[in-house]
Amino acid sequence: MSDSPAEGILRYHEQTKHHPDRYARSIGYMDWDNQPNPFRVYEGAPIVSLPRLARDPPGGHLALYEPDRPCAPLTLANVAGLLELSMGLSAWKAFSGSRWSLRMTPSSGNLHPTDTHLVLPDMPGCDAGIYHYSPLQHALERRAEYPGELWRTAVAHFGCEGFLxxxxxxxxxxxxxxxxxxxxxxxxxxxxxxxALRFAANLFGWRLTCLTALSDEAVETVLGLRRTDYPPLDEEHPDLLCLVHAGGQQPIPQTLPEELVAAFDKTHFAGRPNALSRAHVDWEIIGRAAELSRKPATPAEPLRFERPQMIAADASTLTAGAIIRRRRSATDFDRRRGIPRPHFLAMLDKTRPRDGVAPFDAGLGEPALHLLIFVHHVEGLQPGLYFFSRNDRDLPEVRRLARPEFAWEPVEPGFPLFLLAPGNFRQTAAMVSCHQDIAGSGAFSLGMLARFGDIVRREPFRYRYLFWESGMIGQVFYLEAEAHGARGTGIGCFFDDAVHELLDLTDDRYQSLYHFTVGHPLEDPRLTTLPPYFHLRDR
Ligand SMILES: Cc1cc2nc3c(=O)[nH]c(=O)nc-3n(C[C@H](O)[C@H](O)[C@H](O)COP(=O)(O)O)c2cc1C
Structure with missing residues (x-):
C-alpha cells in the first residue's frame, strides 16, 4: 500500500534517524576513487568572468543585520561581490600532498551539494540571461538568453528592480x-x-525575498533544469528562487508572472553538465524523499514579525566582510575557555526573527525552530540545560510536553531563554551528538527543536523548509561565533531520539533537526592555508 506524501516523508525522517546502536544506512566506507566533483560546469556555455572585490562593502559586525542600509547600484561588479561573499571560495587548505577548497558556506563533509543560478537583467558587461555560478572560476556560465523586455514584466510585477x-x-x-x-x-x-546570500545582500543594501508561492516545477522551468540532459544521478534538484531587490512595493509578491515562467519553458539552454563521478550508488530513498516533499504552487503568505531591540552592546570590532570571510568550522576546542554571558545572549538574540532584518526576513514563513542548549562554560551563567524560544506560539505546548520537573526559570527579563535544569551536560551533549567531543568541550552546544509533525502532515514540502530554517540558524551561529572571537561547527550527526528523550518527548510533535557547537578553537598546525583565488592569480 502506498503512503500519502506526508506519511512517506515522515517515514523517511524516521528511517534516517541515527541511534546509538544503529546509524542510518550509508555505504560504510569512503570510496575515494568515486568522490563526486564538488564543482558543476556547463561545458560549452559562454563564460562571463567576474571581478573580485577590491574592498568589501563598508560596515561593521552589525551591518549584517541593519535594515535600510544605503542601496548599491545593480551592476555586474556588485552582483559579483554578492556571490563572492556568499557562495564563493574562502580558502584552500593543504596537508600532506592534498589540497581542498573551502567556501563561505559550510557543508556536511565539505561536499557542497548546493549550486547557484542567477536570472539577470541586461546590465553593462552582461546580457539578460540565465547564468550558473562557478565558484571555482568566480565566473558565470550563460545558459540562456532571454529578451530584455521580458524582465520589464517582472519589474512591473515586483514593483522594484532586482534579479533572481x-x-x-x-x-x-x-x-x-x-x-x-x-x-x-x-x-x-x-x-x-x-x-549567506541574505547577509551578503544586506551589505549591498539589498533585500532578499524567497518566491515561496512558486511550485518546484516553476523553479526548475526557470532555471532550465527540465531542459538539460544531466548524467544519471547528477541532476540538480530545484530548491528555491528568490528575488534580490532594493525594496519597494511591500510586500513583494512571492511568485512570478505566469508568462515569464512560460517563456523560460521555450528557451534553449546551452552547456553540457559535467559528469561528477565515474559511478553512482542509487540511494532510491533520497529520490523518493525529494518526490514526496516536492512543492506545489501555494498561496503567498506574507508574514510580518515584531522588531524587538537587538542586543548590540557587545558588537565585534571586525568588519562584516571579515566575519564572513573568516568563517570556519572548529575541529577541536580549548576546554578551559568559556565565553562571557553578554556574548552568549547576543548570539542567541541574532537567531530571533525580526521584521526587515537578515536573515529571517527572507520569507520562508512562520519560524518553527527553537534551541535546546547545553551550557558548558558561559561566564556568569550556571551550566545546565536551557531552552530558547524563537516563537512564543509553541512555548506553552513545549512546556506541557516536556519533563514536569524542569524549572523553566527565566534568565533575563523579557528574553525567551529559560533554565530547565542546572548541571554538567558535557558528556550528555557529546553523547547525543554521536559521541563527538566537540559538542561537549566548547562553551555551549545545542539541538534545534522544530515544531514538526503537524507542519509536515499539513504540507509535506515544509519538511525541507524546516531544515532550511535550521541551516539559517546555523549560519547565524557560525558568523556570531567568529564575531565574538570564538568558532562554531554545525553538527548533522546526532542521535535523534536520544535528544528527544532528554525532554521526554515521545511523539513527532517536536523533533531535533540539527545541532551546533561553539567554543574557542584549537587550530590544527599541520594544515597550510592558501588564499581563496590564488589559482586565478593570472586572471
Ligand atoms: C549540515 C552540516 C552538518 C555538519 N556535521 C558535522 C558533524 O557532525 N561533525 C563535524 O565535525 N562537522 C560537521 N560539519 C562541518 C563540516 O565538516 C564543515 O563545514 C566542512 O568540513 C567545511 O569546512 P568549513 O566549515 O571550515 O568551511 C557539518 C556542517 C554542516 C553544514
Missing amino acids: AGLTSIFWRESWKYGERAFRYCNHDVGHALA
Whole structure:
C-alpha cells in the first residue's frame, strides 16, 4: 500500500534517524576513487568572468543585520561581490600532498551539494540571461538568453528592480558519503546558502525575498533544469528562487508572472553538465524523499514579525566582510575557555526573527525552530540545560510536553531563554551528538527543536523548509561565533531520539533537526592555508 506524501516523508525522517546502536544506512566506507566533483560546469556555455572585490562593502559586525542600509547600484561588479561573499571560495587548505577548497558556506563533509543560478537583467558587461555560478572560476556560465523586455514584466510585477537567485541541490554529492541521511544534509546546506546570500545582500543594501508561492516545477522551468540532459544521478534538484531587490512595493509578491515562467519553458539552454563521478550508488530513498516533499504552487503568505531591540552592546570590532570571510568550522576546542554571558545572549538574540532584518526576513514563513542548549562554560551563567524560544506560539505546548520537573526559570527579563535544569551536560551533549567531543568541550552546544509533525502532515514540502530554517540558524551561529572571537561547527550527526528523550518527548510533535557547537578553537598546525583565488592569480 502506498503512503500519502506526508506519511512517506515522515517515514523517511524516521528511517534516517541515527541511534546509538544503529546509524542510518550509508555505504560504510569512503570510496575515494568515486568522490563526486564538488564543482558543476556547463561545458560549452559562454563564460562571463567576474571581478573580485577590491574592498568589501563598508560596515561593521552589525551591518549584517541593519535594515535600510544605503542601496548599491545593480551592476555586474556588485552582483559579483554578492556571490563572492556568499557562495564563493574562502580558502584552500593543504596537508600532506592534498589540497581542498573551502567556501563561505559550510557543508556536511565539505561536499557542497548546493549550486547557484542567477536570472539577470541586461546590465553593462552582461546580457539578460540565465547564468550558473562557478565558484571555482568566480565566473558565470550563460545558459540562456532571454529578451530584455521580458524582465520589464517582472519589474512591473515586483514593483522594484532586482534579479533572481536560484539554489539547486545535487543529492549524489552528499549521498556518496552519507547514504540515506544525505537528503537532510542537502537541505541544511540550502539553509546555510540562503542565509549567506541574505547577509551578503544586506551589505549591498539589498533585500532578499524567497518566491515561496512558486511550485518546484516553476523553479526548475526557470532555471532550465527540465531542459538539460544531466548524467544519471547528477541532476540538480530545484530548491528555491528568490528575488534580490532594493525594496519597494511591500510586500513583494512571492511568485512570478505566469508568462515569464512560460517563456523560460521555450528557451534553449546551452552547456553540457559535467559528469561528477565515474559511478553512482542509487540511494532510491533520497529520490523518493525529494518526490514526496516536492512543492506545489501555494498561496503567498506574507508574514510580518515584531522588531524587538537587538542586543548590540557587545558588537565585534571586525568588519562584516571579515566575519564572513573568516568563517570556519572548529575541529577541536580549548576546554578551559568559556565565553562571557553578554556574548552568549547576543548570539542567541541574532537567531530571533525580526521584521526587515537578515536573515529571517527572507520569507520562508512562520519560524518553527527553537534551541535546546547545553551550557558548558558561559561566564556568569550556571551550566545546565536551557531552552530558547524563537516563537512564543509553541512555548506553552513545549512546556506541557516536556519533563514536569524542569524549572523553566527565566534568565533575563523579557528574553525567551529559560533554565530547565542546572548541571554538567558535557558528556550528555557529546553523547547525543554521536559521541563527538566537540559538542561537549566548547562553551555551549545545542539541538534545534522544530515544531514538526503537524507542519509536515499539513504540507509535506515544509519538511525541507524546516531544515532550511535550521541551516539559517546555523549560519547565524557560525558568523556570531567568529564575531565574538570564538568558532562554531554545525553538527548533522546526532542521535535523534536520544535528544528527544532528554525532554521526554515521545511523539513527532517536536523533533531535533540539527545541532551546533561553539567554543574557542584549537587550530590544527599541520594544515597550510592558501588564499581563496590564488589559482586565478593570472586572471
Ligand atoms: C549540515 C552540516 C552538518 C555538519 N556535521 C558535522 C558533524 O557532525 N561533525 C563535524 O565535525 N562537522 C560537521 N560539519 C562541518 C563540516 O565538516 C564543515 O563545514 C566542512 O568540513 C567545511 O569546512 P568549513 O566549515 O571550515 O568551511 C557539518 C556542517 C554542516 C553544514
